[in-house]
Structure formats: structure tokens, C-alpha cells
Amino acid sequence: MIAEIGHYALVLALALALIQGSVPVVGARLRDPALMGVADIAAFAQFAFVAVAFAALTVLYVSSDFSVVNVFENSHSAKPLIYKITGVWGNHEGSMLLWVLILSVFGALVAFFGSNLPATLRANVLGVQSWIAAAFYLFILATSNPFARLPQAPFEGRDLNPILQDVGLAVHPPLLYLGYVGFSISFSFAVAALIEGKIDAAWARWVRPWTLAAWMFLTLGIAMGSYWAYYELGWGGWWFWDPVENASLMPWIAGTALLHSAVVMEKRNALKVWTVLLSILAFSLSLLGTFLVRSGVLTSVHTFATDPTRGVFILAILVLFIGGSLALYAWRAPLLKQGGIFAPISREGALVFNNLLLTTALATVFVGTLYPLALESLTGEKISVGAPFFNATFGPLFVPLLLAVPFGPLLAWKRGDLLGAAQRLMVAFAAGLVAIAVTFAIIRGGPVLAPFAIGLAVYVMVGALVDLVERIQLFRQPVGISLRRARGLPRSVFGTALAHFGLGVSLLGIIGESSYNAEQILAMKPGQTVSVRDYDVTFDGVVSRQGPNYRELVAKFVVRQDGEIVGTLDPSKRSFTARGMATSEAALLTRGFSQLYISLGDPGTDGAIAVRLYHKPLVLLIWIGTLIMVLGGALSLSDRRLRVGAPKPAKKSALQPAE
Amino acid sequence: MTALRHLLVCLALFIASPALAVLPDEILNDPALEARARALSRELRCMVCQNQSIDDSDAPLARDLRLLVRERVQAGDSDSEVMDFLTARYGDFVLLNPRFNARTALLWSLPALVLLGGIVALVVFLRRQRSAQAGADGGDSAQALTAKEQKRLAELVDGQI
Numbered sequence: 001m002i003a004e005i006g007h008y009a010l011v012l013a014l015a016l017a018l019i020q021g022s023v024p025v026v027g028a029r030l031r032d033p034a035l036m037g038v039a040d041i042a043a044f045a046q047f048a049f050v051a052v053a054f055a056a057l058t059v060l061y062v063s064s065d066f067s068v069v070n071v072f073e074n075s076h077s078a079k080p081l082i083y084k085i086t087g088v089w090g091n092h093e094g095s096m097l098l099w100v101l102i103l104s105v106f107g108a109l110v111a112f113f114g115s116n117l118p119a120t121l122r123a124n125v126l127g128v129q130s131w132i133a134a135a136f137y138l139f140i141l142a143t144s145n146p147f148a149r150l151p152q153a154p155f156e157g158r159d160l161n162p163i164l165q166d167v168g169l170a171v172h173p174p175l176l177y178l179g180y181v182g183f184s185i186s187f188s189f190a191v192a193a194l195i196e197g198k199i200d201a202a203w204a205r206w207v208r209p210w211t212l213a214a215w216m217f218l219t220l221g222i223a224m225g226s227y228w229a230y231y232e233l234g235w236g237g238w239w240f241w242d243p244v245e246n247a248s249l250m251p252w253i254a255g256t257a258l259l260h261s262a263v264v265m266e267k268r269n270a271l272k273v274w275t276v277l278l279s280i281l282a283f284s285l286s287l288l289g290t291f292l293v294r295s296g297v298l299t300s301v302h303t304f305a306t307d308p309t310r311g312v313f314i315l316a317i318l319v320l321f322i323g324g325s326l327a328l329y330a331w332r333a334p335l336l337k338q339g340g341i342f343a344p345i346s347r348e349g350a351l352v353f354n355n356l357l358l359t360t361a362l363a364t365v366f367v368g369t370l371y372p373l374a375l376e377s378l379t380g381e382k383i384s385v386g387a388p389f390f391n392a393t394f395g396p397l398f399v400p401l402l403l404a405v406p407f408g409p410l411l412a413w414k415r416g417d418l419l420g421a422a423q424r425l426m427v428a429f430a431a432g433l434v435a436i437a438v439t440f441a442i443i444r445g446g447p448v449l450a451p452f453a454i455g456l457a458v459y460v461m462v463g464a465l466v467d468l469v470e471r472i473q474l475f476r477q478p479v480g481i482s483l484r485r486a487r488g489l490p491r492s493v494f495g496t497a498l499a500h501f502g503l504g505v506s507l508l509g510i511i512g513e514s515s516y517n518a519e520q521i522l523a524m525k526p527g528q529t530v531s532v533r534d535y536d537v538t539f540d541g542v543v544s545r546q547g548p549n550y551r552e553l554v555a556k557f558v559v560r561q562d563g564e565i566v567g568t569l570d571p572s573k574r575s576f577t578a579r580g581m582a583t584s585e586a587a588l589l590t591r592g593f594s595q596l597y598i599s600l601g602d603p604g605t606d607g608a609i610a611v612r613l614y615h616k617p618l619v620l621l622i623w624i625g626t627l628i629m630v631l632g633g634a635l636s637l638s639d640r641r642l643r644v645g646a647p648k649p650a651k652k653s654a655l656q657p658a659e
Numbered sequence: 660m661t662a663l664r665h666l667l668v669c670l671a672l673f674i675a676s677p678a679l680a681v682l683p684d685e686i687l688n689d690p691a692l693e694a695r696a697r698a699l700s701r702e703l704r705c706m707v708c709q710n711q712s713i714d715d716s717d718a719p720l721a722r723d724l725r726l727l728v729r730e731r732v733q734a735g736d737s738d739s740e741v742m743d744f745l746t747a748r749y750g751d752f753v754l755l756n757p758r759f760n761a762r763t764a765l766l767w768s769l770p771a772l773v774l775l776g777g778i779v780a781l782v783v784f785l786r787r788q789r790s791a792q793a794g795a796d797g798g799d800s801a802q803a804l805t806a807k808e809q810k811r812l813a814e815l816v817d818g819q820i
Contacts, residue, residue, distance in 0.1 A: 235680050235715055242710045298709060341788050356777045363773040371766045381762065384704045386712065386755025393770050523683040601682060610683050 003068050006056025007147040010097075013049040013104070014137035016042050020107075021130035024123035025195075036123035040111040043126055046133065047108035054088075054101045057146050061088050067153035070094060070146045076159035076578045078549040086170035087160045092294065092310075093146035095173055099290070100136050102174070102181040106210075107133065110185060117206060124192035125185075132184055135317045143310045159578035162550065168228035175221030176248055180286035182214020183251060186258065187283035190276045191325055194332040199272050201339075204265035207279065209637055211262060215255045216633040222248050223626040234584045234599040236614050238513070238622060241390040243298045246369040247289030250362060254282040257358040260351045268348055268413060269339030274355070276336070280329060284322040285362075291318050297373060343415040350408040350416070357401040364393045402456055402507065405500050406463025409493075424470065425463055432459030443516065450515035457511060460504030468497040495636025499629045506625025509593070512618025519615075523608040533615040535596060536560045537569070542609070550574040552585070555600055555609060559589055566591070569598045593620045680715050682722070687729055696729045699741055703728070704755050712755055724753075 020042035027035025057070070061084045066072040074091045075084060089098040107129045114122045140146070163169070189207045193199040225248070230238040239245065258278040264271045292298055295311030342348035368385045376382050406428055410421040436455035443451070469475070471493065472485040520532050526541040540556040557569040571587040586599040594617045601610025681700075687693040697714060703724060705716035713721040713728075724745070731741045745753050757763045 234717075237715060240710065240715075244709075338788075338791070341791070344785055352781065356774070356781060359777060360770055360774040364770040367766055367769045371763075375762065379762070382750065382752040383757050383763065384710065384752055384755050385757055385766065386702075386704060386710050388702055388756030389766075392756070393767075397770070397774075521681055521683055521686060612680075 002056050002059050003065070003147040003149060006053040006060075007145065009049040009052040009056065010137060010141060010147075013046050013053065013100075014134060014141065016046045016049065017130045017134035017137055020046065021127050021134055025127035028120040028123040028127070028196075031120070033119060036119050039123050039126035039130075042130070043104075043107040043111040046130070047104040050097075050101050050104040054097055057094060057097060058085060058088050060147075061085065064157065065153075066155070066157050067149055068146075069148045069150050072150060072154055072157050074160050075157040076549060077156060078578075079160065079165070080548050082167070082170070083160060083165045087164075089173050090160050090164045090169075093140070093144045095177075096136065096140050096144050096294070097146055098174060099177055099181060100133060100140065102177045103129070103133050103136065103184060106181060106185055110188075110210075120196060121189075121192055121203075124195050125188045128188040128191045128195075129184060132188070132321065135320070139310075139313050139317065143313050156578075159549070159576065162574065162576040162579065162581050162583050163232065166228065166232055168224055168232065172221060172224045172228060175217050175224055177221075179214050179216075179218025179221050179255075180248075180251060180289065182210060182217060183255060183279075183283040183286050185210040185214070186279040187325070190279035191328060193276060193336075194325075194328050197332055197335040199276065199336050201266050201269045204262045204275065208259070208262045208266060211255060211258055211279075211282075212633050212637050215252070215259055216630045216637070218248070218252050218255060219626055219630050219633070222252060223623050227623050230619075231586050231588060231597075232583075234586055235612065236517075236586070236597045236599075236616060238619075241368075241387040243369050244293055246365050247292045250285040250365055250369075251282050251289060253358050253362040253365065254278060254285050257355045257362070258282050260354050260358075264348050264351050268342065270342060270348060271352070272336045272339065273333050276333065277329060278355075280322075280325045284318075284325070285366075287314075287318050287321060291315060292369075340414075342413070345411065345418050346416040347408065347411045347413045350404060350411050353404055354401065354408065357397050357404075361394055361397045361401075364397065365390070368393070399456070402460050402503070405460055405503065406466060409467040409496055409500075425466055428459045428463035428466055431462040432456065434458075446515045450511055453511045453515070454508065457504045457507040460507065461501050464497050464500035464504060468493065490639055492636045492639040495632045495634075495639070497632070498635060499632030502625045502628030502630075502632060504625070505621050505628055506623075509618045509621025509623075509625055512594075513616050513622065516617045517614060520611075520613040522611060523604055524611045525606070525608045530611075530613060532596070532613050534561055535566075535615065537596070537598070537613060539609075539611070542603075545572075547574065549578065550576045553600075553603075555611075557587070557598060559596060569596065571598050571600045573600050590620065593618045593624070595619050680717060680721070681725065685722070685725055685729065687733065692729075692732050695738065696725070696732050699728050699732070699738060700725055702742070702755050703745060704753050706749065706752060710755070 020039055024036050024039035024042075027033075027038065060068050060071050061075055062081065064071065064075060064077045064084070066075075070091060070093050074094070075087050079087065087094075089095045107126060110122070110125060110129065114125070117125070186207050189203065189210070193203055222245075225245070226238045229240070230236060258275065258281075261271050261275045261278055265275045291311070291314045295314055297311055340348070368389055372383050372385050406425055407418075407421050410424055411417070432455040435458035436451045439451035439454050468489075471489055472482045474482045477485075518533050520530050522530060524530065524539040526539055529536050529538040531537070536559070538558045538560070540558060542553055542555045545552050545554055552572045552574040554570050554572040557571075558565060559567045559569060567589045569587040569589055572585045573582060574585060575582040584599050584601075586597055588598075589596040594615065597612075597614040597616055599612050601612065603609045681697070687696060700714035701712050703713045705711045705713045705718050705721040705724070707718050707720050708716050711721075713724045727745070728741060731744055736744065742754070751757065757766060759767050
């Protein structure tokens, strides 16, 4: 019964989406407030029905109702409760349901917070939002029904893939989807603006918080996925330039570019046409990511060809929305009037430079990800495009971008003073040079360019703070005055500084890990000690343990530094009974920002066990930096001007003095 | 959209006999040769996995390839000879870093083309902006006229009088 309720709720949500997608849009054309008013109610109701459907599937998972195919294939009665719940989106059907749930949440939020939007814009935005929703409800109902029943309920389920039974991976998809789907709002705003043929700085002010929120979630989602890969997959890699990762990186780059161009549009009323295009691109790339991952086209072009129903459906959605919005763009964008003029050297110019390099980086990832697929489907030839390609093309683009980052906030709008900005950045240049010298002096080995990269990271970090320090006149005025000035600054200034600082922090972590990683791969016997950097790691022995739905073999290691015990490491190998699969759980010991990382291989016949031991310097900074970036985004989001809302032109008649 | 799903596929296929990427028994005694073998391994694809290098992969095939690379390195092959050997056997698919040739020319040149296109578009945009500004009366940022523009202005003014 619960499954049928869920299924029916989804059908009702589709019906509502069709109404919300048509009535308010017609209303906006006819300027009919009653018709436009349908959008709000429909958006709330849609959210309610999808929530019912999602709750139904969750109940089915928690109660282990194996008469439902989806539950049978992805759950097990002995699974811990948290993984029964997260198992809801640990599979194709459930994750698509999560996708539409988040989409409906965003729709409801626009309806809720959109009271200060012009009525026609709101009606059109919610209408466009609903077209996307309708397409995905149809997709789920037609090809990926999570509520399908089995004629005869099996006694036990097949269990969730043990690799997915992990907290990191449990929160990864919801975060990623909040990001992907969040970009649908800027997309809907862009399409609505094109339909109306009108766009202004106020539009950018409405769009920016949504984009910022989506960007924050996407950043967190990508960082979480990367950290999960790092500790779960057992060889300490955190980014693989894999198509699935690239699928999430592309909307992130487009979203980052959009955040920056929307600033120009909001402040200076310039770059309108470009900002609208980026809004369309960010969400189009989210859809492309959904297609790449959900269609099976990545596994092989041939899998896609043999079972094309789902893939072709998503491809149709992709073509419809991307093609449709770009066609609309080509038709209507010339109507948008260009605004504020600026010199090449200016804040606007710096943000345009950012957009130029980010767009090129985006194109690089795009072509690297899709080229092998295109080549194979056109000529049948198979090539691989992997990490070496991306490192060679993507890396160099980021050097000028990173050099430019601290300059941006220091340049004035309209026309800036490059030399003046460079003079103000002297501290940052000096800090970078000192970092290079210190790195050369104290660290032996590692790539020749690594110290320079560290210098660049330090320059970005210090440079990010220069604007802040100058504005509050720290070190020039008494601390009290500086603090008072700091309180008076808009939070978005802190947001920018923090986000740019976080970028430098992440870069430092990336260089530390990739350039100065130390490893030991060997077979160890109990009692044996091995050294990595200045740590001595002793293998004590193995014990077995019984987990809720697995058995594990735990190896005990003691870590010493200069003879003192600094910690223990307990990596394990788990075997999951239901699927007959095994996982290797790495153990980590954090020392400052660096980590010791150990994972197990096969036990040998003579009591020895294969061990991979790494020392990863500064590795934690990679994720700490992304958290700082997100914090910067959050600060910017809490800025007063975004809470207060966009300025509305006062009605002329009201201002006329009564004569 | 659980990122890295491909890895799951790969791991799901091979995890029944879990192993680590590079195993202790594979490592060569000569550290210089081993370092070369590791560097080469990072550029070679485990062909039954998705975009994983044989250095990272747990798959038995990756192990076979790692052993093969070490065999060739020990036999005295240069890096490019090892790559040629493997490409001859498994095709271009095995190379994670695609070679530049007619089929991959677009792949390698596209980032540069996009950058160039962007720069050209930007220059055009800024030029047009400047001329629009010159045309607009009292634009919001008054900019000094160029010598040519001043001459033209003088001509117009003279002509009027």
C-alpha cells in the first residue's frame, strides 16, 4: 500500500507540474494575477507530493519491504538503520527521486521567498522550473519507477554495495544534487528573463544568492566525494579526473564563473548577455552530468546502445532543455541592452579575465571528458583521456588565474590602477618569495617546480587578506578602531577574502600531497617496524571482529616518533556476507595538517600482510580550504543587501507631488 | 550520481579477491627502475576499469600490465619503447595521455582555440564598447577623446559654423 501511495503521489506531482508549467506562464502573458497566483500554490503542493513519495520509499527501506524491487535489490534487513535510510538514494531510481525532491524544494523556496519579485517574473520562473520538474517526473515514472513490485516477495534483500555503506558517501549525493539542482533556479531565472526580454541589475541581485547557495552545496559535495575516495578506496588518491568527477566539476566551474559575472551585472549592469548564457550553461552542464552518470554511456558506448531507454530519455531531456534554452537565447539575447562601460584594467576587467580562464578550463574538461565518447561513436576507435591530459592542460590555465585572484578586489570599478594594486600586494609577493626560499632551504627532493607552487599558494592566501586589512586599517589604527571598521564592512567583503584565502589553502594542500608524498609498500610480519619520513610504524598483529553485517580482520599498528608513541592505526579488511564482497578500510592518523595513511592488502601464508603506508604532508588542507571557501560563500550570502532584497524603482505616480 | 561510481563497478568486479594497487612482490630491487616503472604505470590505463591507471587499480589485468612494464624496464627498454610496446599490443586505448595525431588534434588544440577565441571576442567587445561610449553623449564614465576623434569633432564643429 505504501509503495502505491508513493507512486500515486508522484503521478499527482507530475499533473501539478504540468499545470504550474502552463497556467502561470499564460497568466504572465495576459497579466492576469489570478492565473499567475496558481504558481505559488502549485509549487508548494508539488513539494508536498514529492515529499510524500520520498517518505514512502524511505518507509519501505526502513521496514525492509522486499516486495518492492528497488528495496530488494539495494537493502538487507541486517543493515544498520542509517544505511537503510541512505540506501534510498544509493541506487538509480532512488537517487532520481532525491533529484526531483530537491528540485521541488527549490521551487517551493522560490515561491516562499519570491514575494519581492515582480509578479510576471515570478510566474515565469516557477513555470520554467516546473517544465524541468515535469520532464524528470516523466523520466522516473516511465523508465525508473522506484515503487515497482515483485510478484513474489523474497525473504531477504541483496544488500547495498558495501562501498556505499559509508557516512561520507551517504551525504555526498544529496549535497551534490543540492548544487546541481540549485543551478536550475538561475537557469529558470535566465529563461524567464529571455521570455520577458527584460533584464536588469535587480535580476542579478535575485539570482546571485541562489547561485551562491547552489555553488556552496556543490563545492561541499565535490569535496566530500573527494575525501570519501581518499579514505575509502585505499590508495589515498583524492581526484582522478574521472568522467564522473568531471561531470560534477563542469557545473562547478561554470557556477564559479557565473558568481563572478553576476557581481559585474549587479554592480555595474554590464555583461548581461554573458551572465544569462552562463546561467544556462551551469544548469545545462548539471543536466549533462546527470546524463553521463545515469545513462551508462560512460561504462561503454555499447552498454548505452544495448539498453538505451533511460539514456535516450535523459538525452531527449538534455536536447530539449539545452537546445531550447540556447535557441531562445540566440533569439532573445540581442534584445537585452548592454549597460555599464569599463576599461580593460578595472574590477570588471579582472572579473572578465576570471571568466575567460574559467571558461577555457571548462572547455578543457568538457572536451577531455566527451572526446573519447564522440570519437568512439563516430569512428569506433577507442582512446583514453586521463589524468596526464588534464594535468597538462588544466594546470597551466590556473597559474595566471591564481596570480590574478588577489588583484580583483583591489582594482576599482570602471577603471583600475594596476600598478597601484601591485604595490599594495607587495606584502603578498614578499610572502610568496619567502615561502619559495624557505621551501628550497628546508625540503630536499620533490619536483623542482613545487616550491614555486607553494609560493603561489602563499601569495594567494596573503593577497586575499590585503584588501580586508587595508579596509579596516589594521596595523595603522588602534585595534579598537580597526574592529569598529570591520563591523561596518559589508559581509560580502569578508566572504570574498575568505573564499580566495580558502583557494590558496586548498592549493597548498594539493601541492603538499602531490609533490611530497612518501610511501612504503611491503609485506609486514607481526613485530616488524617500518619507517616513513620520521615516523616508525610497528605491526602488532591482527584480530577479528564481527560487525552488524560484516566480519572484519583488524591489523594493529603502533606509530612512534623519536621513540615516543604518537598514536595507533587500525586498518581493516571487511567481508560482507550478503554480497560476498570485501572492502579494505584504511586507517588515518592526523598530525597537524598532515596524515599517516595505511591500508591492507592480502595476508600471505607466512603470517605476513601486504601493507601500503603513506605520509601525506598537508593533505587535510585540500578539504579545509574548500570548507573555508564555502564559509566565505555563507558570509557573502548573509550580506545585508541580499537579505533586504533588490531595490525596486519607486512608482512615479506616488512620487508626484499633489498639486 | 554517486561520484566515482565507476570505481565501484571496477571494485565490485574485482574486490572478491581484494588486493592493493602495487603489491610488495611486484616491486623491483633497483629503486631507479622501480621509480621509472611507477611513473610509466601512472600513464597507462587499466583497460577493464574506467579511467583508472594500472598504478591505482586492483584489477588482475592491471597487475599483469604492471608486471609487464617492469619486465620491459628490466630488459633495458627506454620509456618510449615500453609505451610503444604496450600501444602495439593494446592500441591507443591503453594510453591515459593521448598521443597527438590526426584523430586527437582537435582534443589537444581545443583549449588553446577556446582561449584564443575568448581573447578575440573580448577585444572586439572592448572595442565596440569604446566606440559605443564615444557615440553616447555623456556616458557615465567620461573618457578623453582620441586624437582622431578630436579631429573629427573639430571638423564637425567647423562644418556647422
